[in-house]
Amino acid sequence: MIKNKVFNFFKNKNDKRIFVLCFLASICFWIINALSKDYSATIEFPLKFVFNEVKYKSTNELPKKIDVNISAHGWYILQKSLGIGLDTLILEPENLSKLKYISSRKFIELTNGQIMHTRINWIRNDTIFCGFSRNKSKS
Numbered sequence: 001m002i003k004n005k006v007f008n009f010f011k012n013k014n015d016k017r018i019f020v021l022c023f024l025a026s027i028c029f030w031i032i033n034a035l036s037k038d039y040s041a042t043i044e045f046p047l048k049f050v051f052n053e054v055k056y057k058s059t060n061e062l063p064k065k066i067d068v069n070i071s072a073h074g075w076y077i078l079q080k081s082l083g084i085g086l087d088t089l090i091l092e093p094e095n096l097s098k099l100k101y102i103s104s105r106k107f108i109e110l111t112n113g114q115i116m117h118t119r120i121n122w123i124r125n126d127t128i129f130c131g132f133s134r135n136k137s138k139s
Contacts (some may be wrong), residue, residue, distance in 0.1 A: 035074035040121060042069045043080045046088040051132065056096045059131035067124035068115075076117045087115050096132040103127055 047066045049058075066089065070080070079085055089111045093099050102110070104126045112120060 035078060037074055038071060039074050039077050040069060040071040041077045041081060042067050042124065043077075043086075044068075045086065045115075048088050048090050049130070050090055050092045051096055055135060056132045057135050059133050060129065062130055063128060066128070069121040069123070070115060070118040071121055072118040080115075080118075089114055093130070097134060100131055101127050101129045 044065050044067050047063055049062050068089070070077070072080075091102065091107070091110050093102060093110070104123045107123055107128060108120050
């Protein structure tokens with residue numbers, strides 16, 4: 001009896017269309033609800049070191065990208081995951097002649113607030129190795 005009612009429901013084309021529309025609407029509401037919560041994700045960000053290139057040079061290759069775990073609203077995580085509005089993280093290290101590495105704690109201090117509406121939790125590499133030396137002046 002119930003089986004016949006179900007099959008009779010799908011015999012009418014209009015009933016099928018209404019069912020599909022309701023199903024699609026429910027998926028949309030589910031996605032909107034899911035993205036309105038806070039999440040954390042690891043996202044690869046472009047990285048740029050800013051320093052006086054006339055006075056200093058890098059002794060090893062500096063990383064151009066870095067994996068950062070961030071916490072944010074679902075919509076911002078989705079944006080960053082898709083690469084929309086992906087901010088370049090800018091590092092302006094101090095005391096370059098003595099700098100050999102940047103710890104994850106120092107990295108978070110230097111970049112905190114650069115990514116809007118997010119909080120940096122940690123970086124995948126807990127240390128960024130970098131080295132700088134003074135350029136020799138030509139006389």
